[in-house]
Amino acid sequence: MDQYVCSRCNKSYEINPSIWRCSCGGLLDLDKQKCELNKINHSLPSLWRYNQAIPVNDWIDTTMGEGYTSLIPIDQNTSHSYFKMDYMMPTSSFKDRGAAVLISKAKELNVKHIIVDSSGNAGNAFAAYAKRVDMECDVYINDKTSPNKIKQLKSYDANIYKISGTREDVAQAAQNAVDETGRFYASHVFNPYFFEGTKTYAFETWEQLGHVPDAMIVPVGNGTLLLGVYYGFIELYHQNIVDKMPKIIAIQSENCAPLSEAFNLGLSDYKKIQSKETSAEGIAIAKPLRAPQILEAVRNTQGTFYTVNENEIMQASRDLSNSGIFVEKTTAVNYAGFLKYKKKDSEIVVVPICGSGLKSL
Ligand SMILES: *Cc1c(COP(=O)(O)O)cnc(C)c1O
Numbered sequence: 001m002d003q004y005v006c007s008r009c010n011k012s013y014e015i016n017p018s019i020w021r022c023s024c025g026g027l028l029d030l031d032k033q034k035c036e037l038n039k040i041n042h043s044l045p046s047l048w049r050y051n052q053a054i055p056v057n058d059w060i061d062t063t064m065g066e067g068y069t070s071l072i073p074i075d076q077n078t079s080h081s082y083f084k085m086d087y088m089m090p091t092s093s094f095k096d097r098g099a100a101v102l103i104s105k106a107k108e109l110n111v112k113h114i115i116v117d118s119s120g121n122a123g124n125a126f127a128a129y130a131k132r133v134d135m136e137c138d139v140y141i142n143d144k145t146s147p148n149k150i151k152q153l154k155s156y157d158a159n160i161y162k163i164s165g166t167r168e169d170v171a172q173a174a175q176n177a178v179d180e181t182g183r184f185y186a187s188h189v190f191n192p193y194f195f196e197g198t199k200t201y202a203f204e205t206w207e208q209l210g211h212v213p214d215a216m217i218v219p220v221g222n223g224t225l226l227l228g229v230y231y232g233f234i235e236l237y238h239q240n241i242v243d244k245m246p247k248i249i250a251i252q253s254e255n256c257a258p259l260s261e262a263f264n265l266g267l268s269d270y271k272k273i274q275s276k277e278t279s280a281e282g283i284a285i286a287k288p289l290r291a292p293q294i295l296e297a298v299r300n301t302q303g304t305f306y307t308v309n310e311n312e313i314m315q316a317s318r319d320l321s322n323s324g325i326f327v328e329k330t331t332a333v334n335y336a337g338f339l340k341y342k343k344k345d346s347e348i349v350v351v352p353i354c355g356s357g358l359k360s361l
């Protein structure tokens with residue numbers, strides 16, 4: 001049987017909708033039985049082509065065809081580098097990978113009402129998939145969330161709670177509501193089923209390239225894409241399907257870079273920082289709770305961190321628009337980071353296009 005295991009004290013729990021963290025306060029990981037990558041369903045153009053490697057069964061009613069996004073060359077002048085177009089998703093961000101899997105699991109557990117906290121994209125992904133399978137959805141957001149993300153939430157009939165304060169204040173409000181109501185906490189940070197979705201980003205990259213790239217550029221706020229990339233390639237590696245890991249090149253906004261600073265100082269948890277405003281709102285996370293796992297993942301792959309400043313983000317955003325790709329500023333960060341990473345000519349690098357510009361207006 002699959003079970004939750006505490007990342008801090010190793011205590012295990014059976015999978016139960018009311019458990020979202022360990023009694024010691026630690027975050028839960030997933031210890032799972034089923035994970036087979038040699039049985040890809042090649043006729044399915046979505047992340048569910050790897051359903052034998054995803055530990056949920058009840059996904060047919062949930063899926064909207066998310067995943068299996070295209071990989072395109074960055075441009076003629078940059079050899080061996082690709083954008084992975086993850087903004088081509090049902091709710092226009094990579095969060096659909098995690099939400100489709102986590103909501104499928106919640107449905108299997110007979111959950112009827114979920115609580116989510118989000119700066120925008122995760123909330124929209126959860127609200128959409130919850131609506132699709134008739135779950136009620138309460139979303140806690142910051143009162144500065146962009147109007148289009150709120151319109152999208154409303155379209156899914158989500159119950160919206162606007163909280164003024166930091167990202168942590170929003171999460172706390174959601175957690176208080178979870179404690180008071182006993183509703184299911186569909187958290188992309190706490191619930192490890194989210195990573196069972198984001199790991200398919202790695203599977204697809206490997207399958208589409210036909211091999212493992214040298215480096216994966218990944219934006220980091222809470223690290224849900226980064227850990228998915230890491231776990232995905234680890235699974236390929238442990239099943240002897242690939243014989244190396246890509247370097248993970250993690251990118252943060254200079255104005256909010258608690259992980260990059262910790263990495264450079266050799267710390268094993270995030271550095272307490274005084275964060276400043278950044279246009280990359282989607283990765284402005286001052287206290288990333290999975291920091292120890294994120295730092296370990298980057299170090300284990302011989303990867304590194306880069307930060308990008310507001311000018312570099314603006315310029316990268318214009319460059320992307322000039323090649324027809326309209327992104328939110330949070331995603332311009334990824335391209336700005338790629339430009340900072342001085343790759344060797346022969347190196348193969350993949351850069352995610354995570355979120356559409358249409359939502360951040
Ligand atoms: C959520 C998100 C990120 C960052 O993901 P984390 O899990 O917080 O590291 C980056 N870009 C976009 C568009 C996102 O929606």
Ligand SMILES: [Zn+2]
Pocket residue numbers: 006007008009010011022023024025026
């Ligand atoms: Zn514990």
